[in-house]
Amino acid sequence: MGYGVKRWKNVTNIHIQKAVDKWKEEGLQAATIKEYLSGVRTVCRIYENDRIKPDNTQFGIPNRVFVDNRDKSIPQDVFQKAVTELKQSNNSDDKRVAAQLQLERYIGLRVEEACKFNAHQAVMTGGRVFIQHGTKGGRERIINELTENGKAAIEYAKALSGINNLIPNDHSEKQWIQKYYRITRAKGISKKECGASSHGCRHAYAQDRYEEITGFKAPCKFESKKAFRKNAIIIGGEKWKKLNQDARQIIKAELGHGPDRDDVVSQYLGAI
Known part of the structure; x- marks a missing residue:
C-alpha cells in the first residue's frame, strides 16, 4: 500500500487500520480479518511491539459472534463407517481419504492441513507433532499431546504416503481436494446427510x-x-x-x- 514499513517494531495502529479498511473493501469476512489481526499482534509482540490495540472493535471489526450452541461434530458412527469402508477399498485414493479423515478427527487438522500432512517430517522428538503445511494464515503450531487414536492415524498416513504428503502425485492440490469432497459426500459425510461436513x-x-x-x-x-x-x-x-x-x-x-x-x-x- 506504499507505506514502506520495513520492521515489525515500526508497525502502528494507523497501518493496521489502513490494512483492515483494504481487507473490508476486498470483501474479506470479519472472521478472516480477525485471524489476520491475531497473527499481526502475535508477530508484533515477538518483535517487542506491544502498542497494537487488543480490541478488534477499535479497528471497526465487531467482536460479538452469534453462538447457537448447536453440536456441529460429525456423528461417530457415520465417521467410523466411512473410514472402515474407505480402508477396505482397493482404491488407493479411498485409503488416502480415510487417512485424512482420521487426521482431522483425531489430531484436529483442517482439510488442507490433512492433505498436506507429511508424517515423516511432522513427528518430532518426544512424539510431538509439528503442523506447518496448509495452515490458516501460515500459523505453524505444535501438538504436544496425542491419544492412541492420534498416533494410529499418523502411522496409517505414513504407511500410505511414506516421505510425501497425502496428495497423490498425479493430482494437483485443487484436483485432490475436489475428489476428497466427492468421496466423503458419497460416504454420507455432509450437512444434508448427517448434519455435519468433514469439518465436523x-x-x-x-x-x-x-x-x-x-x-x-x-x-x-x-x-x-x-x-x-x-x-x-x-x-x-x-x-x-x-x-x-x-x-x-x-x-x-x-x-x-x-x-x-x-x-x-x-x-x-x-x-x-
Missing part, C-alpha cells in the same frame, strides 16, 4: 479434548447452558470455570487459532 471432525476433536482436560462435556452437548453449568459444577466443583478457561486456551492453540479468538473456540464447544 475438528468439532469432534475439540469436544473430546475439552472433556479430557476438564472432566466434563462441552456446553454444546447439553440442551441448555443451565444444564451444562449444573453438570460442570457437580464434576469440577469450584474449579469448573478455571478448567473451562484453561481447556479453551489449550484447544485454541491446538486448532491453530490465536489466543484472542474466543469466538472461534465457542463455535466448536458452545458458549457458557
Whole structure:
C-alpha cells in the first residue's frame, strides 16, 4: 500500500487500520480479518511491539459472534463407517481419504492441513507433532499431546504416503481436494446427510479434548447452558470455570487459532 514499513517494531495502529479498511473493501469476512489481526499482534509482540490495540472493535471489526450452541461434530458412527469402508477399498485414493479423515478427527487438522500432512517430517522428538503445511494464515503450531487414536492415524498416513504428503502425485492440490469432497459426500459425510461436513471432525476433536482436560462435556452437548453449568459444577466443583478457561486456551492453540479468538473456540464447544 506504499507505506514502506520495513520492521515489525515500526508497525502502528494507523497501518493496521489502513490494512483492515483494504481487507473490508476486498470483501474479506470479519472472521478472516480477525485471524489476520491475531497473527499481526502475535508477530508484533515477538518483535517487542506491544502498542497494537487488543480490541478488534477499535479497528471497526465487531467482536460479538452469534453462538447457537448447536453440536456441529460429525456423528461417530457415520465417521467410523466411512473410514472402515474407505480402508477396505482397493482404491488407493479411498485409503488416502480415510487417512485424512482420521487426521482431522483425531489430531484436529483442517482439510488442507490433512492433505498436506507429511508424517515423516511432522513427528518430532518426544512424539510431538509439528503442523506447518496448509495452515490458516501460515500459523505453524505444535501438538504436544496425542491419544492412541492420534498416533494410529499418523502411522496409517505414513504407511500410505511414506516421505510425501497425502496428495497423490498425479493430482494437483485443487484436483485432490475436489475428489476428497466427492468421496466423503458419497460416504454420507455432509450437512444434508448427517448434519455435519468433514469439518465436523475438528468439532469432534475439540469436544473430546475439552472433556479430557476438564472432566466434563462441552456446553454444546447439553440442551441448555443451565444444564451444562449444573453438570460442570457437580464434576469440577469450584474449579469448573478455571478448567473451562484453561481447556479453551489449550484447544485454541491446538486448532491453530490465536489466543484472542474466543469466538472461534465457542463455535466448536458452545458458549457458557
